[in-house]
Structures are given as structure tokens and as C-alpha cells.
Amino acid sequence: MTSLPLLRVRNLSSEFVTTDGTVARALDDVSFDVHPGQTVGLVGESGCGKTTTLLSIMRLLPVSARITSGQVLFNGTDLLGLSEADMRRCRWKELAIVFQGAMNALNPVMTVGEQIREAILLHDLMDSSHATRRVDELLDMVGIAASRRDQYPHQYSGGMRQRAMIAMALACQPSLLFADEPTTALDVMVQAQILELLQKIQKLLGLAVVLVTHDLGVVAEVCDAVVVMYGGKVAENGPVDEVYNHPRHPYTQRLLEAFPDLNRPAGSLATIPGTPPRLNALPPGCRFAPRCHKAFDRCHIEAPVETGLGRGHTAACHLLEKTEAAK
Amino acid sequence: MNRRDYLLRKIFFSLVTLAIVVVLNFVLFRVLPGDPVRAVIGRNVRISADTQQALREQFGLDRPVFPDQFLTALGQWSRGNLGVSWSLRKPVGEVLVAKLGNTLLLIGLGQVLSIILGVALGLLAGWKRKTAVDVGALTFSLIAWAIPTFWLGIILLAAGSTWLGLPTGGIVSPSNVGKPLYTVLPDVAHHLILPTLTLTILYMGEYMLIMRSSIMEVLGEDYILTAKAKGMSHWQVLRRHxxxxxxxxxxxLIAINLGFTVSGAIYVETVFSYDGLGKMFQTALVKQDYPLLQGAFLLLAVSVILANMLADILYTYLDPRVKAA
Structure with missing residues (x-):
């Protein structure tokens, strides 16, 4: 990629204070780039910090959490350094987000049209009558008839709600769209429609998209780059082709093996034994070490650092440090 | 389902409830001990058995309870005739209407104040959760909710009359008794201070607690996060979403409370000798004035049913999902 990154996340760390008073390091030193028009997949098991990453970037963490260090450079401006008022102006106009499910992401007592209109008016983009017309345009773009503008979310199907959510996210013409598991809780046909819609809109508007998902197949299909997260850290990061064809981190390798592949339909799927670490009781060394089939002594003592592997591919594993050093 | 169908259904069920209440109200006062004739003539008056029998026939008590007496009662109730109070020797309807006005003045004021203050305090506490404001408001509300009504009334009565020189009871000063209330408004207001304060404190706690938990639940919803992500300020999120x-x-809660306010005033009106429904209720009980009690019960039931129906109607405007349910 030759263009300057639209979003540059550098060494972002966040922590939660849990109810029993312990501190959970939800994000540790997370770095990745998003270039204009690019789709980046953020994958990993539940609780590995994917959503926290998005919320940290948008500075929408709950009160029990805070960002401890790092930079979020958006078009060269550090969002973490903005005043709350400037950050508010930036939200939705520059960075919009589609939440998972959209079941409750829309206010049940407000019409869908009004919720979209509200975003336009909030950012003073146009007057009231133009805004209403814009709502119809947006709904049309996602395939919802303008006649359903004044209906409430409960009168929509799950897929329609998600499409309305996408229309809402596009209301202020952001340059970067976060999609936090946009297809969770939808049936398979609708999932495909939503992904197709996202892709269509991305091409149409030249949007950059960060897609949070569990589904590695979706990443392969939709994304240009992938960030694999584990236990609040980036395990592996790189272009999708690179990472899928040459996974270097044992976690990525196991993750890909656990995914069905049409080329080996007969084989049973691999599983990764164990569960991700609890973020308030992290292992001392590499966070994946307790579940890693290639772990050796050093893995349990010292955390690996990110190693550059060329062509924008990086991974954090002691095995790579050894091999790269040997070269 | 559209709004009309929803409302028709609610009205139908309200009428069914009313019918059940009317039957119960009739039955209850037939099974209670006591002889209406003796009550009317008084205890110590000697009246011949013949005269008593004549009275009994005049009241229709010689006829069977069901269906004759029931149908007669039903017919008279539907025409607004609730009978004659044994103790006051006045039509029950007339007595109820006179007392209801006074009670509505007191309760209405107390409810409005407690709703405004309680909701505001609950909103503040839920928003500033786990801060000193929250803990303070929560403590106050729990205490206010737990205090026995009569106890708070007596304490305020003692304190207010001793230190602030506020009147100890009644609706107006003795010199103004009998005058229409609107001609002596300052005096009425003066007398309302203490009972209203008592009611406000008592109900405020409940409103605060419900509002606090409600706002805390809502603030945790996904659409609140969406609203914040849109770039709304805390205040805008709170107000709009x-x-x-x-x-x-x-x-x-308001509907439930409004329904029960009439009966809820019993303690406060008794403590402050406030001449309203509550106090009348208490007197009627002590004097075993069955017609008056029967009328009051009917009024209570109707007001509870009406308040609930009102809440149902209001809900269709507040929550679009209700109609679909």
C-alpha cells in the first residue's frame, strides 16, 4: 500500500476495572493500519478485545474502562488528544459504526427515519426538509422502501433493522465504517445479503471498513487485510492472502485449521483446546502459550514482540523471532 | 393490531373488572354483620317489632337478596344513587363528591410534587451512578419509602406547628369554615403545607427508586451507545433517547398510585384532621356506616380501574410496541 493510512492505531492499550477491583488489561499494545477504501477484518475468539478496540478508537468505552496509552491517528490527527466536543463532532461524520445484531441498537420508541434524520441534523449537514429527503435516499440505497421510513424498529425484520443501521451509519458520509459483527443473529441468507450490501456500498462510496467477525470465510471473501487478535493483543496482522496462505502465528494456524475448507471436505475440523485467558488473570508470558501446541519454556516467561515478516505481514511469536534472527 | 382495537379490548376488560367489583361490593356488605334497621333507628331507641318490620319492608329488606335486592341496588347505582349514609343522614353520593374535591386537592398536589422531585432525583442518581449524589439520594429514598405514613405525619405536624407556626389540622382556619375554598386560598394553602409535604416525601422515594433503576437499565441499552456514537452529548442522549x-x-407507577391515592390518604388525612375521603373512610368504618363504606369502595374501585385504563391509553402514545403486543 502506497497511500497514507486513513487510520493508524499505535500501541493502543485499554483496561477495565472489574467489580472485584482487579484490573483487566483488555487491550495491550494494539497496532494496525487502515488505508482509504480498504477493508480490514478483525478476527479472534469472543472476549479477545475486538469490540474493545473499536470502542477505544471511538472513545466510547464504558465508564469502568479507560485507555491507558497509545495513539489513534485519523488522517494524522490523534483522536485520543481531542477535546470531548471535538471528538463528538468527529463521531459519525468521520467514523461511523454498525453494531452487532441491531436488535437493540435502534431506539424502540423512535421511528427509524427519525433516528437517521437525527444524525444528519446533529452534525448540521443540511436543513430539516433536505434531511428527510436524504433519509429516503439512504433507505433506498440499502433497499428499504421510503414508505417504511416512519415505522418503528419492531415493525422491521432483523435483516431490515441491520440495513437501516447501515443506512444510518452512512448518513453523514463517513470515510471509515466500523462493522461490529454486523451479521450475528441473522439467518444465513440475510447474512449474505448484508455482506453483499456492505461491499456494494463500500465500492460505491470508497469507504474504508473495519469488519469485526468470527467468520474467517467472510474475511477471506470481503477483506483486504486481517488483524488476528488474541487475549487483547494482536497475534498476527497482514494482507489476507499472505496470512491465509502462510499463517505464521500458531494461533492463526489453528484458527484456520478449525475452519471448514472445501478442498478437504472429508477431514474432521480441528479444535483449539482450552479457552482464551481471563483478562484480569493473564499468563505471564505469551497469552496463547497455555493453549499453544508449539509452546516452549520461553513462551511461558516472556511475551513475544511483533516481528516483521515482509509484505506488511507481522506476527508476535517467539518461534518467528528465532527463525528471523537465524536468517 | 391497531390502536382502536387495542383500546376497545382494554375498555372491555375494564368493564369486566368493574362488573366483578360491583358484585363483590354488593356481596361483601350483605355478609357483614349488622342490621340496617337497627342502625337507622339507633341503638337505644325502643321501637316496636311492627315498626321495625315496616321499615324493613320499606327498605326492601324483606325480599330475597338475590335477585331482587341485587337488581334494585344495581339499578340505583347505575343512576348514581348510592343510598343514604346512616351516620350523616345525607345521600352517599353527595357526601363522596364533597370529600373527593378536598382529597383530590391534597393528593393531586402531593403526587405532582413527588413525581417531579422523585423523577428528577432518580434521573440524577441513575446518571451520576455510584457517586455521592447517588448514594445520598438512594439513602434518602429508601428511608422515605420505609417510613410509616402516620409517623412521618406526626413528626412533621409536631415540628411544623411548634417551630414554624403552621396549622395543626383542618382545611381552613375555624373562622373560614363553611366559606367556598377559592375565596380563602391563602388560608387553604397554609393548611396544605404540612400534609402535602408528608405525602411528597412518602411518594418521592418510590418514584426516585423506580426512575433510578429504570434509567440505569436504559443507559445500558445498545441504542444509547448508538446515540453516543452518533456524536450526541450526554445531555442529548438523555433527553432524546x-x-x-x-x-x-x-x-x-403513577397510574397505580393515582388509583390508590383515595385510600392512601387515610393516614395523612386522619393525622392532619383533613376533611377528605380518607378521614371520612375512617369515620365510616368506626361508625359501621355501611352505605357510606359501600359507596366509597365503589368509588375506589372505579378510580383504580380508570387510572389503569388511562395508563394503558397513554402507553400507546409512549411506546409504539404496545399496540403490537
Whole structure:
């Protein structure tokens, strides 16, 4: 990629204070780039910090959490350094987000049209009558008839709600769209429609998209780059082709093996034994070490650092440090 | 389902409830001990058995309870004739209407104040959760909710009359008794201070607690996060997205409380010798004035049913999902 990154996340760390008073390091030193028009997949098991990453970037963490260090450079401006008022102006106009499910992401007592209109008016983009017309345009773009503008979310199907959510996210013409598991809780046909819609809109508007998902197949299909997260850290990061064809981190390798592949339909799927670490009781060394089939002594003592592997591919594993050093 | 069908259904069920209440109200006062004739003539008056029998026939008590007496009662109730109070020797309807005005003045004022203050305090506490404001408001509300009504009334009565020189009871000063209330408003207001304060404190705690938990629940919803992500300030999020959703349980509570206010005033009106329905209720009980009690019960039931129906109607405007349910 030759263009300057639209979003540059550098060494972002966040922590939660849990109810029993312990501190959970939800994000540790997370770095990745998003270039204009690019789709980046953020994958990993539940609780590995994917959503926290998005919320940290948008500075929408709950009160029990805070960002401890790092930079979020958006078009060269550090969002973490903005005043709350400037950050508010930036939200939705520059960075919009589609939440998972959209079941409750829309206010049940407000019409869908009004919720979209509200975003336009909030950012003073146009007057009231133009805004209403814009709502119809947006709904049309996602395939919802303008006649359903004044209906409430409960009168929509799950897929329609998600499409309305996408229309809402596009209301202020952001340059970067976060999609936090946009297809969770939808049936398979609708999932495909939503992904197709996202892709269509991305091409149409030249949007950059960060897609949070569990589904590695979706990443392969939709994304240009992938960030694999584990236990609040980036395990592996790189272009999708690179990472899928040459996974270097044992976690990525196991993750890909656990995914069905049409080329080996007969084989049973691999599983990764164990569960991700609890973020308030992290292992001392590499966070994946307790579940890693290639772990050796050093893995349990010292955390690996990110190693550059060329062509924008990086991974954090002691095995790579050894091999790269040997070269 | 559209709004009309929903409302028709609610009205139908309200009428069914009313019918059941009317039957119960009739039955209850037939099974209670006591002889209406003896009550009317008084205890110590000697009246011949013949005269008593004549009276009994005049009242229709010689006829069977069902269906004759029931149908007669039903017919008279439906025409607004609730009978004659044994103790006051006045038509029950007339007595109820006179007392109801006074009670509505007191209760209405107390409810409005407690709703405004309680909701505001609950909103503040839920928003500033786990801060000193929250803990303070929560402590106050729990205490206010737990205090026995009569106890708070007596304490305020003692303190207010001793230190602030406020009147100890009644609706107006003795010199103004009998005058229409609107001609002596300052005096009425003066007398209302203490009972209103008592009611406000008592109900405020409940509103605060419900509002606090309601707003806390709503603030945790996904659509609140969406609103914040849109770039709204805390205040805008609260006003545009949280408030309406959080007010839904309060509407229910207001309806329930309004329904029971008439009876809820019994303690306060007794403590402050306030001449309203509550005090009348207490007197009627002590004097075993069955017609008056029967009328009061009917009024209570109707007001509870009406308040609930009102809440149901209001809900269709506040929550679009209700019609679909």
C-alpha cells in the first residue's frame, strides 16, 4: 500500500476495572493500519478485545474502562488528544459504526427515519426538509422502501433493522465504517445479503471498513487485510492472502485449521483446546502459550514482540523471532 | 393490531373488572354483620317489632337478596344513587363528591410534587451512578419509602406547628369554615403545607427508586451507545433517547398510585384532621356506616380501574410496541 493510512492505531492499550477491583488489561499494545477504501477484518475468539478496540478508537468505552496509552491517528490527527466536543463532532461524520445484531441498537420508541434524520441534523449537514429527503435516499440505497421510513424498529425484520443501521451509519458520509459483527443473529441468507450490501456500498462510496467477525470465510471473501487478535493483543496482522496462505502465528494456524475448507471436505475440523485467558488473570508470558501446541519454556516467561515478516505481514511469536534472527 | 382495537379490548376488560367489583361490593356488605334497621333507628331507641318490620319492608329488606335486592341496588347505582349514609343522614353520593374535591386537592398536589422531585432525583442518581449524589439520594429514598405514613405525619405536624407556626389540622382556619375554598386560598394553602409535604416525601422515594433503576437499565441499552456514537452529548442522549424509554415504568407507577391515592390518604388525612375521603373512610368504618363504606369502595374501585385504563391509553402514545403486543 502506497497511500497514507486513513487510520493508524499505535500501541493502543485499554483496561477495565472489574467489580472485584482487579484490573483487566483488555487491550495491550494494539497496532494496525487502515488505508482509504480498504477493508480490514478483525478476527479472534469472543472476549479477545475486538469490540474493545473499536470502542477505544471511538472513545466510547464504558465508564469502568479507560485507555491507558497509545495513539489513534485519523488522517494524522490523534483522536485520543481531542477535546470531548471535538471528538463528538468527529463521531459519525468521520467514523461511523454498525453494531452487532441491531436488535437493540435502534431506539424502540423512535421511528427509524427519525433516528437517521437525527444524525444528519446533529452534525448540521443540511436543513430539516433536505434531511428527510436524504433519509429516503439512504433507505433506498440499502433497499428499504421510503414508505417504511416512519415505522418503528419492531415493525422491521432483523435483516431490515441491520440495513437501516447501515443506512444510518452512512448518513453523514463517513470515510471509515466500523462493522461490529454486523451479521450475528441473522439467518444465513440475510447474512449474505448484508455482506453483499456492505461491499456494494463500500465500492460505491470508497469507504474504508473495519469488519469485526468470527467468520474467517467472510474475511477471506470481503477483506483486504486481517488483524488476528488474541487475549487483547494482536497475534498476527497482514494482507489476507499472505496470512491465509502462510499463517505464521500458531494461533492463526489453528484458527484456520478449525475452519471448514472445501478442498478437504472429508477431514474432521480441528479444535483449539482450552479457552482464551481471563483478562484480569493473564499468563505471564505469551497469552496463547497455555493453549499453544508449539509452546516452549520461553513462551511461558516472556511475551513475544511483533516481528516483521515482509509484505506488511507481522506476527508476535517467539518461534518467528528465532527463525528471523537465524536468517 | 391497531390502536382502536387495542383500546376497545382494554375498555372491555375494564368493564369486566368493574362488573366483578360491583358484585363483590354488593356481596361483601350483605355478609357483614349488622342490621340496617337497627342502625337507622339507633341503638337505644325502643321501637316496636311492627315498626321495625315496616321499615324493613320499606327498605326492601324483606325480599330475597338475590335477585331482587341485587337488581334494585344495581339499578340505583347505575343512576348514581348510592343510598343514604346512616351516620350523616345525607345521600352517599353527595357526601363522596364533597370529600373527593378536598382529597383530590391534597393528593393531586402531593403526587405532582413527588413525581417531579422523585423523577428528577432518580434521573440524577441513575446518571451520576455510584457517586455521592447517588448514594445520598438512594439513602434518602429508601428511608422515605420505609417510613410509616402516620409517623412521618406526626413528626412533621409536631415540628411544623411548634417551630414554624403552621396549622395543626383542618382545611381552613375555624373562622373560614363553611366559606367556598377559592375565596380563602391563602388560608387553604397554609393548611396544605404540612400534609402535602408528608405525602411528597412518602411518594418521592418510590418514584426516585423506580426512575433510578429504570434509567440505569436504559443507559445500558445498545441504542444509547448508538446515540453516543452518533456524536450526541450526554445531555442529548438523555433527553432524546433515554428519557422516554425510562419513563415507561413511571407511567405505570403513577397510574397505580393515582388509583390508590383515595385510600392512601387515610393516614395523612386522619393525622392532619383533613376533611377528605380518607378521614371520612375512617369515620365510616368506626361508625359501621355501611352505605357510606359501600359507596366509597365503589368509588375506589372505579378510580383504580380508570387510572389503569388511562395508563394503558397513554402507553400507546409512549411506546409504539404496545399496540403490537
Amino acid at each position: 433515554a428519557l422516554k424509554n425510562a419513563m415507561l415504568p413511571i407511567v405505570t
